[in-house]
Amino acid sequence: MAIQEQLKKMILDVLPDVDCVIGWGPGPDPLRGSPFFMRKPEDVESFMAGPMAVQNPALFLPEYKGKKVGVVVKGCDSRSVVQLISEDLIKREEVVIIGFPCDGVLDVAKVENALASHGEPGEITAVEFSGGEVKVTLAGNTHSLKFDDVKADKCGRCAVPNAVMSDFFAGIAREASGVKDDYEDLAALEKMSLEERFAFWENEMSRCLRCYACRNACPMCVCRDHCVASSRIPHWISQADSTRDKLMFQVIHAVHLAGRCTGCGECQRVCPVGIPVLLLKRTLSKGVTELFDYAAGMDTESKPPLLTFQVEEATIKERNW
Amino acid sequence: MSVLNESNNGKELRIVGFLCNWCSYGGADTAGVGRFTQPTDLRIVRLPCSGRVNPLFIVKALLNGADGVLVSGCHPRDCHYAEGNFYARRRLEVFKRLLPTLGIDPRRFEYTWVSASEGQRWQKVVSEFTQQVHALGPAKFVADAPEFDVLKVCAE
Structure with a gap:
């Protein structure tokens, strides 16, 4: 694997200047990789990129704010990094981004x-x-x-196999597959009637364990210990084991990601009971794209659409009572 | 309103209105002072600004048994805080797209602008929205947790 060797060399070059380099390493079993924090040159030996590099290493960056870190990113991960930078949640000069052409990851x-x-x-x-x-x-x-x-569903509709932004790039940038994201997953849901969709969510959310893995794996969920889901005042969701509260939590997650979600799909991947929670976020991303022609995490300069406004909105048709 | 009550066996529905203090709340007051008849299904929550409306207020209401939610603020360019309703407009417009995915009819939620002098317009907004919600009937909502049922039985 030529790219893997190139990446290792780049990591070794970067390592003296940073606290650590975040990438992927061997996981708990042969089918799984794991996030991997490289601090010493000998750690870099077990670094691995490729189809097992499923996790999004951008998740860990806000924790390292104030320290300089390196991060190895796939195309989708780089969008999270860019979005974090554009929201000033991490500093551009504090992160060294190493990109490589991604061929898709394993589901x-x-x-x-x-x-x-x-x-x-x-x-x-x-x-x-x-x-x-x-x-x-x-x-x-x-x-x-x-x-x-x-391979993961998101890889089938991937438009950014290479890092959007990088300081170092291993190998030659790969052509995007050219497949347009036609929101096939949402179309399946839209075939159902409203009652069926309501029943669908009731059924799916009844399995939820409230482990909050979806939140913990989300690189954009930066509140961590101050999440509104755990707040008592206001008491957004109760401690009861009710489907209503579970659904409410997913709506909170989706609403808080409106116009920020880059669609990395980590929330859905980590769900231990396989709830398709990404659908809610994709609905809002689709809306944001249609209304404001904006895709999160594509460049650090554009302002997230919900943090700004125009006096005359060309795309919003208000109701004429 | 007799016409509305007939459409739903004389039953009122629960509609929650989030109104900004400076325009729409005043508008509702003007409608009251002017003695314009309005349906009584709407319960008003007064907020400082439509920009204060967190989309989660709306979901929380809809998931907990409200049949409709109406948000009303100052007309764009007329916000007491200069730009609160501009942010609200974007936020609510994006949020509205989530309702069909959740299986909630998007017609159960509307946002609009009513100024403090527009008592008549307020009457029209409330009547039309109430009619719209009555046409949809009572909303389904996610039932309580099973242990709540057990508690209810114990309490009896």
Whole structure:
């Protein structure tokens, strides 16, 4: 992997000037990578980019505000970094961005589903990527899966495989697939009647454990310990195990991300019970794009649309009573 | 209003109105002083400015049993705080797009501008919005947690 070697070299070059470099390393099992904090040159040995680099390392940047850090980013992660900079949540001069051309990342749930009949996910002993195929060794047998079938949904509609902004870039920028994001996932929901959609959310949210993994994995959720979901005054959501409060939390998350969400999909990926929470955020992103022709995290100069206004709004048709 | 009550078996619905202190609340008062008849389904919450309206107020109301939510502020360019309603307009317009995805009819939520002198306009807004919500009927809302039902049984 030439790009991986180039990236390691860049990280080693950057390392003396920064507190740490955030990237990806080996995870708890062969199917999973994990966020990885490199502080010493020997740490860089186990760095890995590629299809297992699923997590969004931009998540950790606000914690390091005031210190200089390096971060290795995929295209989608770089949008989060850009959005954080444009909202002044991190400082441009405090972060060294290392980009690389991303070929898409693995959706672990899809692999587990595809191999469900062959054994438990815990029995996976090796995973290998070669030429558009994923070879998974499970309970002693090797199964071959097409990478396109098991890659994350967001990669199928990816328009930014390369970092939007970077100080160093490994390899040659990859052409975007040219696939336009047609909000296929939302279209499926829009086929349902309003009652069916309401029932859909009631059913989906009834599974919610309120673990708040969606919030904790969100690079734009920077309030951390001061989240309104945990506030008692005002008491936005109660401690009751009610679907209403669970749905309310998801709406809070979506509303707070309106015009800020870059669609990295971490909230949905980390959900332990597989609730499609990204749909709510995508609805609002779609609205923001249509109304204000704005996509979050594409450049640091443009102002988030909800933090500004125009006296005459060309796109807003107000109701004429 | 007799016409409205007939459409829903004489039952009132619950509509929450978030009104800015300087224009719409005054407008509602003007309508009252002028003795314009209005439907009585609307419960008014007075806020300093339409810019104070957090979209979460609206969801919280709708998920907890309100059948409709009306937000009203000063006309654009007339905001007491110069630009509060400009921000509100963008925020509410974006928020409105979320309702259909949640399975809530977007007609249950409207935002508009009424000035303090427009008593007649206020009457029109309230009547039309109430009619609109009555046409949709009572809203579904997410039921309480199961343990609440148990508590209710215990209390009995």
